Amino acid sequence: MVFTSFGVPAPGPVEQRWTPRLVISLLSIVLMLEMLAISYIMIATALPYIAKHYQTTQGAWLLTAFLLFGAMVAPLLGKLADLYGKRLMLLVCVFGAALGSLVSAVAPTYSILIVGRALTGLLVACLFLSYSLIRDVFPPKTIALAVSIATSGMGIIAIPAPFITGWLIDGFGFRSIFWFTLIALAVLGTLILFTTQESTIRQHARLDLLGAILLGAGIAGVLVGVSFGPTWGWAATSTLAYLIGGVVLIGAWLVSAGKLSDPLIDIKVLRRRSVAFTVLAAGCIYGVSGLYTMLLPMLVMTPKELGLGYGFGSTAEGTAIFQAPLGLFTVIGGVIVGVLVGRIGAKPRIMMAAGAVSAGFGCLFTAFSHDDKLLIIVFGALVGLGMGLGYAAVPNLLIEAVPPQLQASTASIAGVFQSVFPAVLPVIAFTVMNNSFTAVFPPEITKMLGGAVMYTSDGFKIAYLIAAVTAVGCLLAALALPSRITQLQVPSDGAPAVDEADREDAVVA
Template identity: 60%
Template sequence: MIDPATTSIDLPGQTPNWSPRLLFSLASIMLLLEILAVSYIMISMAVPAISQHYHTTQGAWLLTSFLLVGAVTGPLLGKSADVYGKRKILLACTFIAALGSFVSAVAPSYAVLIVGRSLSGVLIPCIFLSYSLIRDIFPPKTVALSVSVATSGMGLIAIPAPFLTGWFLDNHGFRSIFWFFVVGLGVVGVLILLSTDESPVRLQSRMDVLGAVLLGGGIAGILIAVSFGPIWGWANASTLAFLAGGVALLAAWLVSARIVREPLVDLDVLRRRPILLTSMGSGLAYGCSALFTILLPMMAMTPAILGLGYGFGVSAEGFAIFQVPLGGMVVVGGIVVGILVGKNVRPRLLMIVGLLFISAGFLLTAQLHDSKALLLIFAGLTGTGMGLAYAAVPNLLIEAVPPQLQATTASIVSVTQSVVAAVLPVAAFTVMNNSYIAPIPPEVTQGAILYTDRGFQVAFLIGAVAAAVGAILAALIPRRIDQVDAPPAVIVHEGEPVLNR
């Protein structure tokens, strides 16, 4: 059983249950995370229009720069949140992301647009900053449901996103998408400022600048190598240099973390079984999610007339019908986790079930993908698994880590999720590109690369195996989790430290 006394902070005047202001706060945080989700989807759809406008072949940087900055800055922002205040850092990220969207909206060149898009990457750490803040300021009885809904609610936006993006691009051009983010982030920032209290928990620690540089540089090197390896070539000197440099910097970070008195991340905390296995299992869950959301539209949008054994020839907007069960069931899965954890069902079990659902969804899709109805069912099954796994992760970390280390620890879990989400699709497509390209003339496909039916089967089987491995890792998480020891937290009320805990 999770002891509420160890997972949240009792605040003066705090109501024990839901209140209108609490609902307002949760809705504001969810809106921020919805903007994060729709940001990736909308920009992905706008890449062709942006590339054409700036006459560039480097459209991939629109997505890579966003993910790269999110992963690189995560650990530093997590530590800063624990030291200086989680709401403060969350609002700072929101402001920086809005500024980045403004820069992109008025960018006179593609390079300036990428700078703006990079600044917007600090939205990604808002996921763990949000549930870390909820853990500290929401009443204990509401925490499990709140963090579950906040982390899984992002699935809802996937349903209308294609229609909204199409309307913006057709009627107002790609710049209107960035203006939408400027306005949306500005409004949400004000809502969070008005509705959400600052966490009273502070970690007494110095900032490890050297560790932040080494860890951030290592993550950047590996992600750049993985992202552009398929384009540059895996034996290309640039790919090997980024990969080797990234590994070397991560090794240097591990050494420095053992030497520095107050490291950016305590390695003794990270290597504990509950945290290490949660990090690895959640990474595979997010990696499978990334792979499924890439493979499914490719399969559904391929014209059936080509006779490849798959495909329905749906448009980008027509694909929204597949997003309904996928995104909708992600939310349902998250709500289920919140309710069951509130009734003392262990999040470990729910993470196992979620990953098994994902594995089953991949396996069934690999074997039976010539029927829209079946694909809709399999997408719903996979979405349910995603929602269960997504929502189980913050609940597991809340159980394993004290409040003053929540954001720091969650940031490393977030990095694992980002890295695996980048690596797994690349691995699957490397296999497909090497052995399963369909022998169709380029003039028929208009230059697009299509894959054989067997290629998609293999790719989905890769996802099924990855999710099954994740379920095994989750099963190895101890049934009883003891919170890690941590330096005393300073509890701050109205700007003054009043007690240690």
């Protein structure tokens, strides 16, 4: 088979330009991925209402369960997509996430709500499955723009999402956000089914079930340990058991992957600079996004009357004026990458570095000035622009580095990093805030707040600085990428190999 420079099959009897079917296909994929993006906004905004309804202090599980399950199953779903079809696995994830939304909407107890949120975490895999599928079935000239728009969104839902969220919660209660997600995913999944072709590219290999179990369980162990370390105590037996057990299982997966002819993910691929630093940069930029998105509603919804030096007493719907610019500039960043990479051949690594700089400055400025509405909106726009540039750069980098046969399984590791970093970074930030920066009030105010924890202005300063440092990590990873990426060659037997031209691109010789 002949491949183009993007690694997709050479032009045949398929559309070579934008057609109504392709436009609807891309629109359906974009809207579905925007449901992943706005899930953070909706849950962050609804969290106080959910915690009050179920009388729980374990609100962090709403995000942890979502990301944990998504990270656990991502490598397995990526491999299955390479073996049996990317559209098939994408549809499995979309309708599985819709089922999770249904469970969440009717959940009588908090534990069942967490089960629903975990199933909805299948949306995490939709991200890398989508751009892997686009690579295979879209015309070559449209790929760079299509994957950039898909990963950063078009703003059709993301921009009005804060207004929709506030309207739903204030008017119909927190369960309405799950019903909204269920209906949207069911409709979009059906549209994808009828407008998006299945990829004909397959990897001929056996499924590594042992590797899937070892890696999935290892990721789960580390995430549970990190998520509940602050509650259980970092030196507690349970925390250490999860952390050490997770690391041991991941180590066992690395050993098994090095010995098998058809591992879940080929280690030689991950050793390449072009892949290793791409997934690291992806984790960092998504970590910045996750932490910033979680902090923003807390910051602006805090009553100004408390005199903490921040807070505007915004309602759920009122947070939209701060969140909408974030979504708008995320879209703008994605379009910039799609146009520059697709039309004039700009380097995705430069786009990633620019995104890290923009997001980093946005977080840094917010750390030192978060008591002015206009400034917070401007700083949020900077963060959003950085997110859009970074989101769109990731798939374009992986398209350059990895052939179609290994695209989904390799991109799944980026998906793991994109889940782990947003799960871990808030835990680090809130551990620091809870240990040193909780605000103390007179008993009557504490009673009025219903036991809710409030943080000092310095606490938010530290949290935003943590996000800014993570953005610096993204920048360093982007700069460490090779200036010229050579795509990995796949021999006729399907086994990945690093040829002489690629050895200089390896992280480990």
